[in-house]
Amino acid sequence: MRRWLTGGLLLLAGAWMGLAPHIAWAGFGLHVDGVARAWLLLGCLALAALAWAEQLNRRTLLALLPWTLAVCALDLRLVAFGAAITSALLGRSWLQRCAGWLQAGVWLWLGWQAHAWSWSAPTLGAFLTSWHVFVLMISAAFGLGLLPLGRTPCAPAPLLALLMLLPLFRIYAVGPINWGWAVAAALLGAGAALWCLWRAVDSATAAQKGEWLVLTWWATALAPVLLASEAALVASWSLALAALLALATCADHGRLAVLSAGALPPTLPFMALWLGAGAALTGGLAVLLLPLWLICVGTTLVLLTLQPSARWGTGRALLALVGGIGLPWLLERFFSTTLQQLGAGLSPFGRPLLWPWIGLSVRDAGSVTATTVPGVVLGALFMVAAAVGVLLWRWRSTPPTDTSVRLRPPTLWRLLRQRLPLVQRDRPSDDL
Amino acid sequence: MTFDAWRSAVGDAWLHLLLYPSGLALLLLGLVLMRVFATQAEVTLSPRGAWAGLVPLVVAVAGLPLPGTGEMRAPLDLLTVWLALDAPLLLALALAWRGALDQQWWLIKALTGWLVAAPLQGLVLVVLGWQTRSLTLQATLELGWPAGLVWAITLVPLLQLGPWRCELSGPWALALNMRRAGHCGVVVLWAVHQLVPRLAAWLPSRAAVIEDGRLPAALLLLGLILALWGIDRVGRSRSVLRWGRAWWLFGALLLGWLAAQTLAQFVAR
Numbered sequence: 001m002r003r004w005l006t007g008g009l010l011l012l013a014g015a016w017m018g019l020a021p022h023i024a025w026a027g028f029g030l031h032v033d034g035v036a037r038a039w040l041l042l043g044c045l046a047l048a049a050l051a052w053a054e055q056l057n058r059r060t061l062l063a064l065l066p067w068t069l070a071v072c073a074l075d076l077r078l079v080a081f082g083a084a085i086t087s088a089l090l091g092r093s094w095l096q097r098c099a100g101w102l103q104a105g106v107w108l109w110l111g112w113q114a115h116a117w118s119w120s121a122p123t124l125g126a127f128l129t130s131w132h133v134f135v136l137m138i139s140a141a142f143g144l145g146l147l148p149l150g151r152t153p154c155a156p157a158p159l160l161a162l163l164m165l166l167p168l169f170r171i172y173a174v175g176p177i178n179w180g181w182a183v184a185a186a187l188l189g190a191g192a193a194l195w196c197l198w199r200a201v202d203s204a205t206a207a208q209k210g211e212w213l214v215l216t217w218w219a220t221a222l223a224p225v226l227l228a229s230e231a232a233l234v235a236s237w238s239l240a241l242a243a244l245l246a247l248a249t250c251a252d253h254g255r256l257a258v259l260s261a262g263a264l265p266p267t268l269p270f271m272a273l274w275l276g277a278g279a280a281l282t283g284g285l286a287v288l289l290l291p292l293w294l295i296c297v298g299t300t301l302v303l304l305t306l307q308p309s310a311r312w313g314t315g316r317a318l319l320a321l322v323g324g325i326g327l328p329w330l331l332e333r334f335f336s337t338t339l340q341q342l343g344a345g346l347s348p349f350g351r352p353l354l355w356p357w358i359g360l361s362v363r364d365a366g367s368v369t370a371t372t373v374p375g376v377v378l379g380a381l382f383m384v385a386a387a388v389g390v391l392l393w394r395w396r397s398t399p400p401t402d403t404s405v406r407l408r409p410p411t412l413w414r415l416l417r418q419r420l421p422l423v424q425r426d427r428p429s430d431d432l
Numbered sequence: 433m434t435f436d437a438w439r440s441a442v443g444d445a446w447l448h449l450l451l452y453p454s455g456l457a458l459l460l461l462g463l464v465l466m467r468v469f470a471t472q473a474e475v476t477l478s479p480r481g482a483w484a485g486l487v488p489l490v491v492a493v494a495g496l497p498l499p500g501t502g503e504m505r506a507p508l509d510l511l512t513v514w515l516a517l518d519a520p521l522l523l524a525l526a527l528a529w530r531g532a533l534d535q536q537w538w539l540i541k542a543l544t545g546w547l548v549a550a551p552l553q554g555l556v557l558v559v560l561g562w563q564t565r566s567l568t569l570q571a572t573l574e575l576g577w578p579a580g581l582v583w584a585i586t587l588v589p590l591l592q593l594g595p596w597r598c599e600l601s602g603p604w605a606l607a608l609n610m611r612r613a614g615h616c617g618v619v620v621l622w623a624v625h626q627l628v629p630r631l632a633a634w635l636p637s638r639a640a641v642i643e644d645g646r647l648p649a650a651l652l653l654l655g656l657i658l659a660l661w662g663i664d665r666v667g668r669s670r671s672v673l674r675w676g677r678a679w680w681l682f683g684a685l686l687l688g689w690l691a692a693q694t695l696a697q698f699v700a701r
Binding site for chain 2: 258263270274286294300369376381382416420422
């Protein structure tokens with residue numbers, strides 16, 4: 001059943017994607033613009049991921065209507081209403097339920113100050129202050145389950161998480177924001193992502209590890225979003241895609257889970273993180289490279305160390321590979337209208353260059369290439385190398401190993417800590 | 433870009449993939465390194481997945497703009513190369529995590545070195561990004577030899593040499609030695625870029641051979657392997673903690689110097 005449902009939703013998303021450049025629908029107070037289209041696609045994929053993880057319930061279906069209202073409505077009062085109802089329905093903790101109300105409060109406050117209730121009102125930008133951005137960022141952190149960071153994971157419902165990220169994109173259409181907020185969002189997102197990653201490493205059960213990993217991806221999506229460049233928005237949107245893929249993967253840890261939720265080149269999660277690195281580099285925040293790289297390696301290692309289930313997860317692995325290699329097409333087909341729409345509020349520091357037959361690169365304001373991944377070429381070369389590898393690799397003398405005696409993870413960590421400078425507390429044991 | 437661009441990018445690259453610098457050349461170098469760094473106490477890991485780890489490694493080495501390879505239509509950046517080079521190690525670590533006691537001990541040793549090297553390399557990336565605003569291989573070469581030197585000293589813990597030494601046997605040994613060769617290739621690339629113009633100015637009669645770059649690259653690779661072998665021999669019986677502290681201190685000093693240089697250039701601008 002879930003496969004049919006997932007397949008149907010993916011097909012719907014695909015059809016929507018194919019039609020997307022031609023649709024600009026308006027009526028009943030709704031307006032499907034570039035940002036809304038990008039979010040409707042993410043919404044379809046979120047439903048597919050939920051169906052795959054067998055978490056699609058009546059509450060989610062009930063929340064679809066207010067969610068669509070919050071994404072597509074032209075009137076700020078309708079957006080606020082949709083956000084409040086969605087978070088009340090989908091929140092898993094009281095802070096997550098509050099998050100939508102906070103967001104709604106910001107829109108109502110802004111509309112009341114500007115005496116205008118439409119997104120397209122030019123007066124809105126004049127009243128946008130740092131307080132609005134602050135509350136939107138805090139509400140996103142609450143909604144994504146990143147604040148307060150505890151020892152039990154509280155992964156957000158994907159539709160709610162998407163709704164919390166949306167205002168941080170919409171804000172560019174309203175007016176310019178202070179660069180300091182880029183640093184604040186990067187600190188909050190990267191810090192929370194590293195914490196979630198550490199909890200994923202440290203957790204005992206596979207289910208908890210999976211939930212922490214999904215949270216890691218959502219937190220990473222928050223990190224570059226306020227860098228105010230095209231590359232940053234593209235990175236954040238792709239990271240949201242990666243989070244949805246991780247949600248579908250972490251439900252049952254297939255043997256190929258590392259491809260769909262870890263970050264190995266040239267899969268979708270890696271490409272998303274790499275775009276984040278490019279945005280950080282061109283946006284003048286090179287420090288963000290370090291956490292992004294740690295997330296790259298950390299998520300891969302966590303997934304590799306999980307005891308795999310009987311499933312393979314081939315479909316999701318293929319989706320991650322095709323999504324990663326085909327990211328230039330996906331962005332050109334679907335996200336370019338969003339970038340055109342938000343372009344006025346964005347800086348030239350970081351522009352993605354899409355080569356549909358080659359791959360992706362990120363350029364800075366002086367058209368200097370900052371980072372480059374020829375994903376499509378890499379995909380072809382990987383196939384050649386894999387074919388040669390399979391032909392050559394005939395070394396199959398598997399020695400019998402006794403796996404009955406193993407170290408428990410805490411012992412393993414203790415032994416590792418003893419051998420690291422500046423971290424060790426006691427003398428290293430000599431038995432290694 | 434068009435389909436023709438894709439065809440020429442793949443067509444230009446696939447010879448690099450099979451012959452030089454990756455493919456057969458990498459395999460041979462891996463076999464040589466296997467002999468050079470061989471030890472008696474070795475751990476055996478199930479050969480499952482060893483070839484899968486090699487695929488990104490081979491492609492990454494093929495993408496390095498080493499002398500004699502010709503220009504790639506679609507260049508890689510340092511972040512991609514770095515992650516792809518470490519793919520065999522990540523897979524081996526995962527297998528060892530689920531393995532028996534001796535394999536888990538190997539895991540602890542391998543992680544010890546890797547965790548000493550990774551922060552240093554990450555910081556070099558940050559300084560590179562800060563100064564050049566670019567991580568493409570061509571741009572990173574412009575930063576000069578201090579960055580190359582920090583990257584080179586991280587090779588000792590990163591490649592599990594000296595006190596961090598730990599070896600596997602069977603297919604994984606070959607895979608990890610090919611990884612060693614790949615990481616050496618990045619440093620050689622750095623060094624060739626720095627040394628070739630100076631050597632050519634110093635030895636004008638041999639300028640053509642030097643500027644071609646292949647001979648200096650081969651000699652530098654040989655020199656690097658010999659230096660690593662020497663450090664490995666000296667450091668085998670030393671304490672992991674002391675060497676770890678020394679390495680971090682040395683790395684921090686070099687990084688501080690690099691950051692100061694960057695700042696000085698920034699102020700001068």
